[in-house]
Amino acid sequence: MPNSSITCNCDxxxxxxxxxxxxxxxxxxxxCNRKIEKNFHRGDSIFNEGEDIDExxxxxxxxxxxxxxxxxxxxxxxxxAKPLDFVSLLSVFSNNQYQYSVTAIEDSVTCSFDLVExxxxxxxxxxxxxxxxxxxxxxxxxIINGSLELRQKNLRGRIAFILLYFAEHVYFKNxxxxxxxxREIGELISMTTENVIRTxxxxxxxxxxxxxGKTIEIFNIEKLxxxxxxx
Amino acid sequence: MPNSSITCNCDxxxxxxxxxxxxxxxxxxxxCNRKIEKNFHRGDSIFNEGEDIDExxxxxxxxxxxxxxxxxxxxxxxxxAKPLDFVSLLSVFSNNQYQYSVTAIEDSVTCSFDLVExxxxxxxxxxxxxxxxxxxxxxxxxIINGSLELRQKNLRGRIAFILLYFAEHVYFKNxxxxxxxxREIGELISMTTENVIRTxxxxxxxxxxxxxGKTIEIFNIEKLxxxxxxx
DNA sequence: CGCGGCTTTGATGTTCATCAAGTAAAGTGG
DNA sequence: CCACTTTACTTGATGAACATCAAAGCCGCG
Numbered sequence: 424m425p426n427s428s429i430t431c432n433c434d435x436x437x438x439x440x441x442x443x444x445x446x447x448x449x450x451x452x453x454x455c456n457r458k459i460e461k462n463f464h465r466g467d468s469i470f471n472e473g474e475d476i477d478e479x480x481x482x483x484x485x486x487x488x489x490x491x492x493x494x495x496x497x498x499x500x501x502x503x504a505k506p507l508d509f510v511s512l513l514s515v516f517s518n519n520q521y522q523y524s525v526t527a528i529e530d531s532v533t534c535s536f537d538l539v540e541x542x543x544x545x546x547x548x549x550x551x552x553x554x555x556x557x558x559x560x561x562x563x564x565x566i567i568n569g570s571l572e573l574r575q576k577n578l579r580g581r582i583a584f585i586l587l588y589f590a591e592h593v594y595f596k597n598x599x600x601x602x603x604x605x606r607e608i609g610e611l612i613s614m615t616t617e618n619v620i621r622t623x624x625x626x627x628x629x630x631x632x633x634x635x636g637k638t639i640e641i642f643n644i645e646k647l648x649x650x651x652x653x654x
Numbered sequence: 655m656p657n658s659s660i661t662c663n664c665d666x667x668x669x670x671x672x673x674x675x676x677x678x679x680x681x682x683x684x685x686c687n688r689k690i691e692k693n694f695h696r697g698d699s700i701f702n703e704g705e706d707i708d709e710x711x712x713x714x715x716x717x718x719x720x721x722x723x724x725x726x727x728x729x730x731x732x733x734x735a736k737p738l739d740f741v742s743l744l745s746v747f748s749n750n751q752y753q754y755s756v757t758a759i760e761d762s763v764t765c766s767f768d769l770v771e772x773x774x775x776x777x778x779x780x781x782x783x784x785x786x787x788x789x790x791x792x793x794x795x796x797i798i799n800g801s802l803e804l805r806q807k808n809l810r811g812r813i814a815f816i817l818l819y820f821a822e823h824v825y826f827k828n829x830x831x832x833x834x835x836x837r838e839i840g841e842l843i844s845m846t847t848e849n850v851i852r853t854x855x856x857x858x859x860x861x862x863x864x865x866x867g868k869t870i871e872i873f874n875i876e877k878l879x880x881x882x883x884x885x
Numbered sequence: 886c887g888c889g890g891c892t893t894t895g896a897t898g899t900t901c902a903t904c905a906a907g908t909a910a911a912g913t914g915g
Numbered sequence: 916c917c918a919c920t921t922t923a924c925t926t927g928a929t930g931a932a933c934a935t936c937a938a939a940g941c942c943g944c945g
Contacts, residue, residue: 491802493806494883499802499805499806501798501802513791513794513795513798514791514795515791516787516788516790516791517788517791517792517795518795522795522799542784545780545783545784545787546780546781546783546784547780548780549776549777549778549779549780549783550777552776552777552780552783552784552787553747553773553776553777553783555787556747556776556783556786556787556790557747557748559747559787559790559791559794560744560745560746560747560748560790561748563744563790563794563797563798564744564745564748564749564753566794566798567732567744567794567797567798567801568753570798570801570802570805571722571730571732571801573805574730574801574804574805574844575724575730575844613805613806
């Protein structure tokens with residue numbers, strides 16, 4: 424049942440929603456006392472491919488990119504994680520080392536728990552286990568569906584897809600500052616930097632959006648949705 | 655602890671390995687009695703996109719494809735599941751309806767458990783929960799990594815990738831019968847049927863493999879690996 | 886204030902999808 | 916079992932989509 428009497432310092436943390444109703448008060452309070460909060464600036468590395476996984480990391484605020492090294496120095500961005508997302512999501516339960524790197528693309532705050540403790544909690548608390556499974560499932564589904572969608576879109580469709588993603592799922596506005604470079608957009612949706620720029624310019628000429636540096640303002644979101652669907 | 659005294663009729667089922675050591679004898683025996691085994695012929699539908707999920711399905715023997723309807727009548731194959739894989743893996747813990755369809759591409763036998771019962775077991779048995787999480791994690795990782803790899807390969811690299819997949823992960827031989835049509839290969843690795851055929855013909859001309867109908871014999875697997883890497 | 890990374894545009898060539906047309910194979914009804 | 920229909924397979928020709936190469940302006944930062 425809802426528990427508003429928890430007195431630990433996680434009180435005003437949104438992440439709590441995942442644990443509340445699942446973990447009893449004592450246990451939660453104990454975990455909160457042991458959790459570690461970390462601050463990262465835009466551009467800071469949070470962890471790197473190959474490092475041992477010993478924490479269970481949550482994104483409290485900010486925005487981070489999960490990416491892997493690819494041949495030719497060019498990285499491939501797996502996904503962008505938003506607040507409330509797990510950061511050590513993939514591989515955390517299937518590997519001992521991270522299979523990808525994570526870097527902050529906006530100033531971010533993470534919250535880490537000891538992985539051993541989380542695993543213990545999964546084993547001893549069924550409701551918590553179930554909520555982890557649901558969250559894991561949902562995140563994987565999103566990444567898989569996104570990747571499948573992307574694979575069958577042309578360049579215009581891909582740019583539309585990623586712009587709509589930022590507008591509708593990250594910033595909830597039609598005007599926002601791109602948190603990534605043109606190159607990173609390319610790494611995220613598998614196209615060259617030049618074609619990212621070219622396609623954005625086309626959209627500008629077609630009066631679908633305005634561009635000033637990193638700022639994008641979408642005028643005609645319906646047209647963009649149409650391009651995304653048909654691309 | 656190891657339990658070799660289980661007497662239920664799942665005794666000679668390979669799938670047991672996932673449950674043994676995790677679930678106590680009484681419970682396992684009870685579950686085995688309630689499980690349902692189903693036979694499917696090549697081409698039979700196992701379930702369809704949109705149907706309610708009320709079972710937890712395992713592939714005991716055979717080979718199945720997970721796919722989703724795509725615009726233009728052409729499907730997109732998400733992955734091919736092998737024996738011991740979950741079939742109702744994606745969406746089972748994040749949706750009430752299947753988000754994709756499953757069809758047998760070889761004669762197959764599935765094993766289903768009541769989903770409510772599985773969920774109950776997750777909540778009450780920590781070790782079982784943990785093993786489900788690990789399996790879920792591993793499968794998602796494989797699908798995600800495969801999709802990311804594929805996205806940055808050219809046509810030759812993709813064909814090499816899928817041929818190596820069959821040779822090294824499904825049939826464990828250099829000669830095998832393709833369980834899928836040329837069109838389905840295209841749907842799996844996102845390319846047109848014509849180009850699947852063309853690329854296979856190229857490989858034949860390059861003396862990398864021999865083709866007789868559905869049968870593929872790989873002569874030069876090293877060359878294929880090289881194409882896979884560089885493509 | 887100069888260097889390196891980011892952005893932009895244009896020119897060029899490669900890769901790939903599409904269209905067309907034909908053969909082989911496999912299912913279907915009389 | 917054979918004629919018939921459909922589906923799978925194959926090859927070639929063409930054009931569109933896209934990557935690559937090149938060159939220049941811009942911006943932030945040491």
